[in-house]
Amino acid sequence: MLKAYKFRLYPTDSQQVYFANCFGCVRFVYNKMLNDKIEHYKETKQMLKNTPAQYKEAFPFLKEVDSLALANTQQNLEKAYKNFFRDKSVGFPKFKSKHKSNASYTTNNQGGNIRIEGKKIKLPKIGFVRIRQHREFEGVIKSCTVSMSRTGKYFISILVEREVPEWVPAEHKIGIDLGLSDFAATTNDAGESVKHGNPRCLRKTEKQIKKAQRALSRKQKGSKNWEKARLVLAKKHEKIANQRKHFLHDLSNKLTDENQVLVIETLRSSNLMKNHRLAKSIADVSWFEFGRQLAYKAEWKGRTLIKADKFYPSSQICSACGHRDGKKALHIREWTCPACGATHDRDINASKNLLALAK
Known part of the structure; x- marks a missing residue:
């Protein structure tokens, strides 16, 4: 049985830079491969078989990040692309936006390159990152997804393969x-x-949301004060989402x-x-x-x-x-x-x- 466990990460400044590079490279490769597929199909009416490795010579910055993250992005795109041709109702794959898409990347555990030691987790290419493991788990780590919320918090979702527990039937x-x-x-x-x-959850804080939204709308977009107001609004929405999930x-x-x-x-x-x-x-x-x-x-x-x-x-x-x-x-x-x-x-x-x- 596969089960995911989500924990909070506390990366250092240099590790945050690496994560930002990973998020950007994953988004870039996805968009580049999708664009090439579209252009190739327009010319030949056939599907293009492209891989992230084909772009590393032209774009050397792709070599600086985890290659498994790029490979997982390719798999996600291939799945979405094939699903569209199988069933048009699912919709055509969309380009990822820097400001609207989720900032995340997925990597796989190979030879124990992902493991938890004490209060840190080891990740490929970056080493040990501080983690708040609020609950224990048993099983083999298969993969993990690192993500960043709109409020700048970092999380890791660890996919674990474990034995199916024997549940006592309820009456x-x-x-x-x-x-x-x-x-x-x-x-x-x-x-x-x-x-x-x-x-x-939303109704109880609706007045606060409206006030924060008005404050954001009065700021010049892109300014430091706009970013502060955006963060205030994002935190309020994040709190509502967490209350609802709980x-x-x-x-x-x-x-x-x-x-x-x-x-x-x-x-x-x-x-x-x-x-x-x-x-x-x-x-x-x-x-x-x-x-x-x-x-x-x-x-x-x-x-x-x-x-x-x-x-x-x-x-x-x-x-x-x-x-x-x-x-x-x-x-x-x-x-x-x-x-x-x-x-x-x-x-x-x-x-x-x-x-x-x-x-």
Whole structure:
């Protein structure tokens, strides 16, 4: 089983310069190879087989960085390029921008050239870099990705091959209904219904974000004061993203630890965000990311994740008698079944109906 562990790096000034060179060379090679592929295809209508080694004589600065980082960039480009010709809907590869693309590069472990010793990690071409390893891991290091955030922080994601742990089966099944007023309503087969509050990470700091954005807009782009204001805004966005990830990881871990079968509704966020009144709130809850986390954690722990059909009317069916009462406006949070007279909380009722799909 492959699992990634992400840690904070604290490089020296000279090491930061090397990382910047790596980020730049990886971006340069990707763009150069993509441009040559495009020009070659225009002339011959065939795919060009080019490699980073072909450019090292013309651009000697490419020899100063990790060759494996350039090779991994080539693999990423080849995969994206072939995927486009296989399925046009995935989109054509885009050129990497210095200011918009993620600053990162990936290198592989060959002969133990990546290893952790004490409070430092050894990386190819650069040597030992200080690392904050906040948790231990077991297994063989396969590769690692060094990245820099918009706020100038450095991180390393270490991909480790480890044995699949033996997880003890959980005793419960659970239905999960996602929402906006509450992030999720859950009901398990023991009859326990719980509402998990929406943290509203963006909404709670929206005024601070707007103030920082106005301050940035008043500065001359490229000036020192503009860079200071940009950093202030970037830190606020980074904090919101970290708060959201922390909440999602906590909840997804809790649900996958306690339940053997999980049933979740399928929501198309892209379609729902066409409602401009709710778009910001929908983006803030990150339903897609939550579903992604549930999927891979369920696989790790030997759980079963069931995604209900997107047309399944979980909010329209009475969980007591099965009567289908039809669509309801979003402001209706409670309703009474006309067939059996049971009064339902909209979200809890939906979670009970999703639980009924558990096998």
